Each structure stands twice: as C-alpha cells, then as structure tokens.
Amino acid sequence: MGFCFNADDCIGCRACEIACKNENQTPSGINWRKVKKISSELFLSISCNHCENPECFRVCPQRAFTKRRDGIVEIEQSLCDGCQLCVTSCPYNAPQFDPETHKVSKCQMCYPRQDAGLLPTCVEACTTNALSIVNLDKFNNPDIVSSLPGFPDIQITRPSIVFFPQKIRKRYFLF
Ligand code: SF4
Ligand code: SF4
Numbered sequence: 001m002g003f004c005f006n007a008d009d010c011i012g013c014r015a016c017e018i019a020c021k022n023e024n025q026t027p028s029g030i031n032w033r034k035v036k037k038i039s040s041e042l043f044l045s046i047s048c049n050h051c052e053n054p055e056c057f058r059v060c061p062q063r064a065f066t067k068r069r070d071g072i073v074e075i076e077q078s079l080c081d082g083c084q085l086c087v088t089s090c091p092y093n094a095p096q097f098d099p100e101t102h103k104v105s106k107c108q109m110c111y112p113r114q115d116a117g118l119l120p121t122c123v124e125a126c127t128t129n130a131l132s133i134v135n136l137d138k139f140n141n142p143d144i145v146s147s148l149p150g151f152p153d154i155q156i157t158r159p160s161i162v163f164f165p166q167k168i169r170k171r172y173f174l175f
C-alpha cells in the first residue's frame with residue numbers, strides 16, 4: 001500500500017494537511033502532512049512515505065517502529081525515548097519531535113481508519129482527488145513516475161509513493 005500524488009491536480013489548498021491535523025489532534029507546530037510550494041505552479045503534499053527500507057526503523061535503538069504486512073510503518077510512541085535519531089535519518093522530514101512530551105510522532109497512514117474500511121483522512125479530504133492510496137504491487141500506469149522536482153532522493157529508503165507529473169500546458173497570451 002502506498003500514496004499516489006497527482007501533481008497536475010493539486011491546487012495547494014492544504015485540505016489534506018488540515019484534515020490530518022484535525023484527525024490526529026497534533027499539537028501546534030507538528031504537522032504529519034505538509035503541503036510545500038515547489039514553484040509557482042507545483043505543490044507537493046508530503047507525509048511519511050511508509051518506505052520499503054525505512055531508515056527510521058533501522059536507526060531506532062528502542063525498536064519503536066514496525067512495518068505492518070500492508071506496508072504501513074507504525075511508531076509506538078510509548079517506546080520512544082526522544083533521542084531523535086529517526087528525525088535526523090529520515091530523508092523526508094517525516095518524524096516530528098515534540099519538545100513537550102519528548103517523543104516523536106508521524107503519519108500512521110490512518111491505520112485505524114483503514115482497518116475500519118475507511119480511507120486515510122488526507123485522501124478523503126483532498127478537494128481534487130490529487131491524493132489517493134494504491135496497491136503499489138498491482139498499480140501500473142504508463143504515466144506514473146517515481147519522483148518529482150523537490151522530492152528527496154528515493155534510492156535510500158524506497159518510499160511507497162508514486163506520482164503523476166504535471167502536464168505541459170499550452171499557454172495563450174493576448175499581448
Ligand atoms: S518516510 Fe521517513 S519516517 Fe516514514 S518510513 Fe520512510 S524513513 Fe521512516
Ligand atoms: S526519537 Fe524515539 S522513535 Fe526516534 S529513534 Fe529515538 S527512540 Fe526511536
């Protein structure tokens with residue numbers, strides 16, 4: 001299971017980011033999903049990518065991370081001792097350290113919602129259907145790409161996300 005982000009459809013409205021914050025009641029300054037403006041027309045909506053080779057899992061001395069059979073990389077906060085090795089090792093800036101609780105949290109791909117047959121809240125909230133989840137083992141579309149400008153190197157952790165790039169548009173000028 002992984003995310004699919006259609007850069008051609010994202011309008012940067014941040015509905016996904018806000019829905020994530022509401023659903024997970026994350027504290028001020030901690031956003032599990034972030035919408036970034038890469039250029040005047042390109043936005044990226046990024047969270048934890050539930051990588052195939054998760055660096056967070058590899059470096060955590062407390063074994064706080066697990067990878068479920070469906071691919072979701074989960075963090076058990078009660079095991080976290082706040083060393084922040086995962087924060088510095090993740091190429092996507094996904095694990096978020098809370099100085100109040102001295103613990104790290106991150107996107108859990110809404111696994112309680114998915115276990116109940118619901119979509120992740122970011123996917124459900126997306127106003128243009130730019131964000132979806134797909135079975136990456138079966139999803140095959142000739143137009144998908146594995147990275148976009150502004151997305152960190154995919155070689156290290158093999159993130160579970162695919163992209164539809166922006167289409168080249170014809171532009172018409174009156175003058
Ligand atoms: S994006 Fe970062 S936190 Fe998420 S699974 Fe990959 S390495 Fe771990
Ligand atoms: S901050 Fe917590 S979750 Fe991250 S590596 Fe340290 S113990 Fe593990």
